[in-house]
Amino acid sequence: MSSNKPPLNRNIRFVLQAGMLSSLALLVAGLVWYALAPSGTDFTLGLSEAINAILSGDPVGLICLGLMLLIATPLLRIIVALGTFLQMREWKFVAVSVAVLLVIATAVLIKG
Amino acid sequence: MDVAVMLGLALIAVGAGLLGSLLGLGGGVIIIPVLTLVFGIPMQEAIGASLIAVIATSTGAASYYVDQGLSNIRLAMVLEVATTIGSVIGALIAVYTNQYILAALFGLLLLYSSFYMLRRPESVCLSPTGPCGPFDLSCTYDDEATQKKVEYGVKNLGRGMLASTVAGGTSGLLGVGGGIIKVPVMNLWMGVPMRAACATSNFMIGVTALAGAIVYYQFGQIDPVLAGVVAVGAFIGAAIGTRTSHRFEGDKLKRIFGVVMIVIAALMFLKSFGVIQ
DSSP: OGGGSOHHHHHHHHHHHHHHHHHHHHHHHHHHHHHHSOOOOOSOOOHHHHHHHHHTTOHHHHHHHHHHHHHHHHHHHHHHHHHHHHHTTOHHHHHHHHHHHHHHHHHHHOOO | OOHHHHHHHHHHHHHHHHHHHHHTOOSHHHHHHIIIIISOOOHHHHHHHHHHHHHHHHHHHHHHHHHHTOSOHHHHHHHHHHHHHHHHHHHHHHHTSOHHHHHHHHHHHHHHHHHHHHHOOOOOOOBOSSEETTEEOOEEEEETTTTEEEEEBOOOHHHHHHHHHHHHHHHHHHSSOSHHHHHHIIIIITOOOHHHHHHHHHHHHHHHHHHHHHHHHHTTOOOHHHHHHHHHHHHHHHHHHHHHGGGSOHHHHHHHHHHHHHHHHHHHHHHHTTSOO
16 A cells, blocks of 8 residues: 555555664664663763673663664664655755754764 | 553654654654653753654654655745754753643643644645745645645745744753644745645654754763653554554544643643643
8 A cells, every 4th residue: 555655655654664663673672671671871872882791781771772763763764865855856955855854964063 | 651651652652753744743642741740850851752753753754755756845844944944943052941830831832732723724725836935846646535646836835934933942942843734834924725734834844843953962961761762662653653654533632632632631631730740
């Protein structure tokens, strides 16, 4: 049924659903693990720190991976929209998508 | 955090995600007062967790609304330029602001929200299709209730962009989706039908909250377990809300919610003055 939808809707829906299901799976697994074996880590971890935490048996590493994937989902949705607008040669909306990405890149560059 | 607290928080987040997906909001107006007033969590930490819940509500609800063709993707992307700029500025102000001031600002936001819920009538006057400024943002969708195809155009893009910057600023500053500003602006100023305005707002709030959430993540002001619990709850709530929206009477829901928010606003003001912790 979805194949009858416009490509923009179809592609964006796919990214949102994939992001939702995969981050939900990581978060639920991490939270169940945390409930069984609580950890003292109460701060967010970067990607490599999260992987190291998982390998050393800290469930917060898995929760942080889920959170990072969740935060990345709207970002991926903009990148997919950009690709679709490029394919459809809708240049004004290509420019709009790039502008949104630039603002988000600015947020990433701001360090605490 | 013990398991009973985790389950309690998840249940509240289910409610926030449910209402958020029905009304075009992120659910922050529910999550933040509960975290700060009931669980005594500092304002900045509550805002960080709420931004994550907003992204979860948006992702869960938007995947359905996009599939139904209700979200106006092109309009959303244009307005997102303004909301993300506002969100980054708001988040940067928030991380350096005293939590009692944030609580007072949140109280004001809730009062405005309740006014909107209780008073604002829906605009049913559709704009003619065609270009709006440099863009053609016209859209169509099938209305389940009337079994008719609804075709509408968009007007007043400049005013909409300005209001979206304010909505984004509110999102970054106070950890909400900003739908409480975007939905009436799209409906009353820009001529977007209410259902499409809610669905478009749900689609946008994920990106608006993302810009703020990145700043909070970088500043270490997100508690991963707390944020994980509210995200899972919000996902579940949004999934239920989008699939049962036709069973709810929107106006009745808005009125009840409006009254509840006046009470919460009063409690947030008491907190901002240090009367309650």
